[in-house]
Amino acid sequence: MVKxxxxxxxxxxxxxxxxxxxxxxxxxxxxxxxxxxxxTVSLRVVTDKLDSSNKDVGLISVFETEEALxxxxxxxxxxxxxxxxxxxxxxxxxLDYEE
Numbered sequence: 001m002v003k004x005x006x007x008x009x010x011x012x013x014x015x016x017x018x019x020x021x022x023x024x025x026x027x028x029x030x031x032x033x034x035x036x037x038x039x040t041v042s043l044r045v046v047t048d049k050l051d052s053s054n055k056d057v058g059l060i061s062v063f064e065t066e067e068a069l070x071x072x073x074x075x076x077x078x079x080x081x082x083x084x085x086x087x088x089x090x091x092x093x094x095l096d097y098e099e
Contacts, residue, residue: 005060009090019088041064043061
């Protein structure tokens with residue numbers, strides 16, 4: 001199994017309302033991809049962070065293989081979601097590993 005974890009912060013100039021709306025959209029768009037990409041085991045977007053966090057939103061996903069992860073990364077729905085995410089976030093951090 002391949003784990004793919006991505007963390008973001010929202011742009012500082014965004015209001016709390018804009019951040020909440022963006023988080024809902026990110027969750028909706030990314031989680032919808034799970035059933036569209038073969039080899040996706042799980043895909044979850046976390047938006048309810050604790051106060052101890054230093055990132056605003058997290059993506060925790062699992063793929064059967066590295067090839068499935070690569071297919072996810074170029075899938076049109078992921079590319080479209082990525083375009084929106086880049087417009088509202090900064091400081092992307094990613095960790096991919098095989099387990």
